[in-house]
Amino acid sequence: MTDTQKSIILVGCGNMGRAMLESWVACECVKPENIHVVEPAEALRNKLTTFGVSIYSSADALPEGLKPVLFIMAVKPQVMFDVAPDYQKYVDGGAAVLSIAAGIGTKRFENAYGASTAVVRVMPNTPAAVAKGMMVIYTNEFVTEQQSALVEELMQANGAFATIDDEALMDAVTAVSGSGPAYVFHVIEAMIEAGIAAGLPDETAKLLAEQTVYGAACYAKESGVDAKTLREQVTSPNGTTAAALAVLMKDDALKNLMRDAVAASKKRSEELG
Ligand SMILES: NC(=O)C1=CN([C@@H]2O[C@H](COP(=O)(O)OP(=O)(O)OC[C@H]3O[C@@H](n4cnc5c(N)ncnc54)[C@H](OP(=O)(O)O)[C@@H]3O)[C@@H](O)[C@H]2O)C=CC1
Numbered sequence: 001m002t003d004t005q006k007s008i009i010l011v012g013c014g015n016m017g018r019a020m021l022e023s024w025v026a027c028e029c030v031k032p033e034n035i036h037v038v039e040p041a042e043a044l045r046n047k048l049t050t051f052g053v054s055i056y057s058s059a060d061a062l063p064e065g066l067k068p069v070l071f072i073m074a075v076k077p078q079v080m081f082d083v084a085p086d087y088q089k090y091v092d093g094g095a096a097v098l099s100i101a102a103g104i105g106t107k108r109f110e111n112a113y114g115a116s117t118a119v120v121r122v123m124p125n126t127p128a129a130v131a132k133g134m135m136v137i138y139t140n141e142f143v144t145e146q147q148s149a150l151v152e153e154l155m156q157a158n159g160a161f162a163t164i165d166d167e168a169l170m171d172a173v174t175a176v177s178g179s180g181p182a183y184v185f186h187v188i189e190a191m192i193e194a195g196i197a198a199g200l201p202d203e204t205a206k207l208l209a210e211q212t213v214y215g216a217a218c219y220a221k222e223s224g225v226d227a228k229t230l231r232e233q234v235t236s237p238n239g240t241t242a243a244a245l246a247v248l249m250k251d252d253a254l255k256n257l258m259r260d261a262v263a264a265s266k267k268r269s270e271e272l273g
């Protein structure tokens with residue numbers, strides 16, 4: 001089997017499933033028609049027609065004899081084990097299950113599908129849609145080299161990936177990089193509103209906020225300089241930034257808020273498991 005003959009099934013093409021799919025259709029590890037997408041919502045299926053992927057409304061509609069290398073469970077944690085039995089036959093045929101659900105551990109899939117099931121957990125994030133995701137991978141001992149290699153190719157198409165050996169870290173991962181884009185989007189919202197309140201036209205406030213967050217993130221990642229030093233380089237003594245940071249850093253306000261937010265997300269991930 002050549003690489004491009006490999007097939008995968010994506011179960012659920014909502015916010016996160018679609019974000020990952022957007023970068024997969026451009027990657028050369030799986031041909032678009034060999035990406036089988038199962039999504040019950042007609043409106044979401046209709047948005048996939050230009051992707052060249054194979055689209056189904058339910059597991060029953062998948063073609064007979066399909067032998068996927070892996071299937072990706074991108075449904076909500078709350079419905080995961082209602083949906084899981086529909087894919088038992090692919091596990092029995094040697095496929096690995098890849099779950100992106102918050103909280104749910106590999107053991108629960110082993111319990112559902114069988115003790116030696118190959119299970120991959122990935123905590124993705126939505127910037128995967130523009131190949132700028134942070135994808136964190138944990139695999140159990142039953143995942144084969146071929147399955148692992150395909151997972152890494154797919155995750156690379158989505159942006160950067162990291163692997164962890166300790167599954168217990170997944171809740172903290174979820175709280176930082178899984179949920180994290182929402183924190184940053186909220187910062188962008190807040191900067192836009194503040195810019196408008198300071199007198200900027202709406203479109204100008206949006207452009208400035210988005211490009212500033214984008215540029216700062218690229219600079220932090222690409223310069224090799226730590227964030228504290230980069231912050232200090234912006235901050236002229238008794239200048240404008242110092243005036244702003246006196247507000248943001250008073251009593252470690254933002255750090256404390258972020259610590260509480262990440263702790264709340266981690267706790268919720270543990271509860272979902
Ligand atoms: N959103 C994010 O940023 C992130 C999400 N995740 C995880 O990704 C998973 C999906 O989240 P998200 O994309 O936000 O959720 P969505 O609700 O947007 O997407 C889930 C999709 O699965 C569909 N679905 C429900 N039942 C089935 C079924 N039997 N077969 C196939 N598809 C089905 C849903 O359809 P319908 O609505 O009609 O039920 C929906 O379109 C969750 O487990 C979440 O924890 C992880 C990291 C980040």
Ligand SMILES: O=C(O)[C@@H]1CCC=N1
Pocket residue numbers: 102174178179
């Ligand atoms: O909010 C959630 O539960 C999912 C998991 C991480 C990001 N979104």
